[in-house]
Amino acid sequence: MSKVLGILNFEPNYVHVRGLEDFRPISATSILGRYRVIDFMLSNFTNSGIDNIKLFIKNRPRSTVEHVTHTSYNINSKRGKIHLLHGDVDYSNNDMFNVDIQAFKTYMEFIDVENPSYVIIAPSHFIFKQDFSEMLDYHIRSKNDITVLYHNSNNADRKYLMGDTIVIDKNQRISEFHKNRGKYKKAAISLETYVMSALTFKQLVEEASMTSSLYSLSDIISDCTKVMKIGAYANHGYFACISTLTAYYEANMEIKQEKELLKLINDDWPIYTMTNDSCPTLYKSGAKVSGSIIANGCQIEGTVINSVIGRNVVVREGAVIRDSVILPDTLIDKNVKLECAVVDRLSIITHIKELKGTKEEPIYIKRGDRI
C-alpha cells in the first residue's frame, strides 16, 4: 500500500449542536452511551490499515485530547500515531476565520515530514462505516485528481442542511457542488471525505488561502470541477451528519436499533473507544427497560423506554425516561419524567419532575445542571 496519511478535519462552520457544543467539539461528544463521535472515524482509519493520523482540533481541545490519548485505536504505538494538532492562532475574536485551510497551512510542515503519497481527509462530524483502503484503490484506478465520498439521501430536504450536495455525470465524476438548502428530498450528499495525492492537497491549501481567508477545503474543491477530475465514490449503509442537536438526537435514536448497530459495529469492524472500567449495569427489581441501549456502570430502578443511556447513569425508582438520550454520569431522581430530552453529562434532575421536548426539537439539559 502506498504511504497514506489520514487527516481528521475539525467541524466546519455550519455545525451548531445547541448546548452540547458549548462544552466540547463535536468530535468529543458522547454518543450511543459509550462512544465519542470521533471513535467512528478514527476506527474507520485504523480498520482500513491507516495508522498515521493527523487530528485537527478547532476549539475546546480538552475533552478530545483526553479521550484520544487514553484510547488505543489498535495502532502499534511505535509505528503509528495519532497526532493532535490544535490551532496556535487565536481566533477568539472571530471564529469565522477559524477554517480548516488556515489550520492545514499552519501545520503543513508536520504533514510534509511524513512524506505521504496520498492523503485521506475525513470529517469529524459524520458517522459512517467506510473502508478507506477500498476508496483509495478506486481513486488510483479511476485516475481522479480528487475522489469524494458521497451518499444518496431521500430526506435531504430536512437533513444535512448547509452541507455539500453533488451532481454526478455519466463518468461518475462530479460536475457541480451545491450547498444543501433543503430544496430537494433526493440528493447526493458529500460526506466531506476526500482522497487525493499529497501534492494536490498542498496545491489546494495554497490556492484556497490566497483566494480568501474564509475559504475551507470543501470550498476550494467545489471551485475545481472544471479544472480537475473529481470523482464520486458511493458509501453504503448508515450515515449521519451531526450538525444540529436534532441531528445528534436522531443519530442516537436511529443507530440504537439492533440491526443498524450491528451493521455499524461488529467483530469485523470494531469501534474503539476509551475504557472507563465501569462494572456491568445493575437492573434492580422493579426496573422496566425496553427498546433501549444501555452502557455499563448504570443502576436502573425506574423505567427506560426507547432511549440511550450513557455510562454510570442512575435512574431511581418511579423515574420514567422515554425517547431520550442520557449522557454519562447523570442522575435521574425518583419520579422524574423525561420525554424527548438530551441530558448532558454530570447533571442531576431531581426537583423538576417533568421535562418534555419533541422529536423535532428535543429539550436540552445543560452539563452539570442540578434542577
Place this chain on the structure above:
Amino acid sequence: MKKNNMVAMILAGGRGSRLFDLTKKVAKPAVHFGGKYRIIDFALSNCANSHISTVGVLVQYESILLSSYSARGSTWGLDSNGGGVYVLSPREKDETGLGLYNGTADAIYQNLDFLDQEDAEYVLILSGDHIYKMNYEKMLKAHIDAGADATIAVIEVPLKEASRFGIMNTDKTDRIVEFEEKPKQPKSNLASMGVYIFSYKTLRKYLKEDAKDSESSHDFGKNIIPDYLRDGLKLQAYRFKGYWKDVGTIDSLWEANMDLLKDNSGLDLFDASWKIYTDDPSATPQVIGEDANINNAFITQGAIINGDVEHSVIFSGAEIEEGAKVKDSVIMNNVVVGKGAKLTRCLVADDVKVPDGAVLGKKDSNEVLLVSKALIAKAGGAQ
C-alpha cells in the same frame, strides 16, 4: 504515593477440577465472572490499587489463555517503568532440569531468582481464584508495625464451617500461636484467606531449607507456616472484614455471581475508588429489545436481550432471544439462549448455544446445573 518494595506472587497454576468443563481448557483464575471479569482480575486489580507495581503470575495448568491474558499488564495499569506483570511458568534449569511446580512453596522457591532480580523486600503471596477487594498496602503497614516475619490475612467464618478452612489460633495481640489445617474441632473462627506477606530474607532461607526436605509437601499451610511457628518466628493475623469468596465449585461460582444482584453483599463493584479492571472488548453497549423484560439483573456491554431475564447475570456478547426465559442463572460469554428456551438455576459456560425451546434446570434443585457444550450435545443426541 511512593511505591512500596513489595512484590506480589499470584499462585495461578491450579486446575480447579471442581469446576468441571469450565476448566477443561482454561485455568481457574481465567474463568469469567460477574459479567465482564475474569477471576484473576480481582487479585491483579487489588495489587494495582494497593500501589504494587511488580506482580508475578505463577501458571502451570492450561496456561495459554491465562498467560496471554495476564501478560498484558496495562489492563490493570500494571505497566509502570520497572514494574509489570510477569508470567512465570515452570522452566528448565541447568542443575535440576525441567520440573513442574510441586506445591505452593515450591512454586515460589523455583522463582527465587525472580524475587532476587526484583530486589524484593517483602513478598505478597496471593491466590488467583478468590473474589474480594483488599488493600494490601494497609496489610503491609500492619506487618511492618508489628515487626512480624509473616502476616496472614484472616477472615471470621461461622464456627460450624471453620473445619473447612485453615484456622489460625491467636493470642490477645493477634499473634498466631497455632495453625490447624481443616480442624475437626476448631478452636477459633479465624480462617486463612491464602493471603500472606513475608519479609523476603527470612522466607528465602526457609524456602531453601524446605526444598531440601524430601518429606515436605512444599506447601505454605502444611510446611512453611508450621516451620515458622516451630522456630518461634513472629506470625501475625491480619483481620479482614468484607466480602471474600473462594469460587471453587459450580455452586459457589454461581452464588458469587448472584451476590452481585444484592444491595448489601459487601462486594461493591460500583465503588470508583477501588475499581476492578479487566480487558475491555470492543463490544457494543447492551441492547435491550422492544419485548425484553428485565427484573433484577447484572448485564454487561455486548449483551443483546430480547427475552425475559430475572435474577440473573448476563456476560459479554451473550444473546437472549425472543421468548426465552432466563431465571436465577449465570449466562457466560457469547452464549446464545435460543427462542423460547427456559433456563432456571443454570450456569451456562462460554460459547454454548442453547437450542430454541430447550428447558434446562429446576427451581428447587439441590445443585446448580452446569450447561456445557457436552451437556447440550448429549441432550441433542437423546432427543
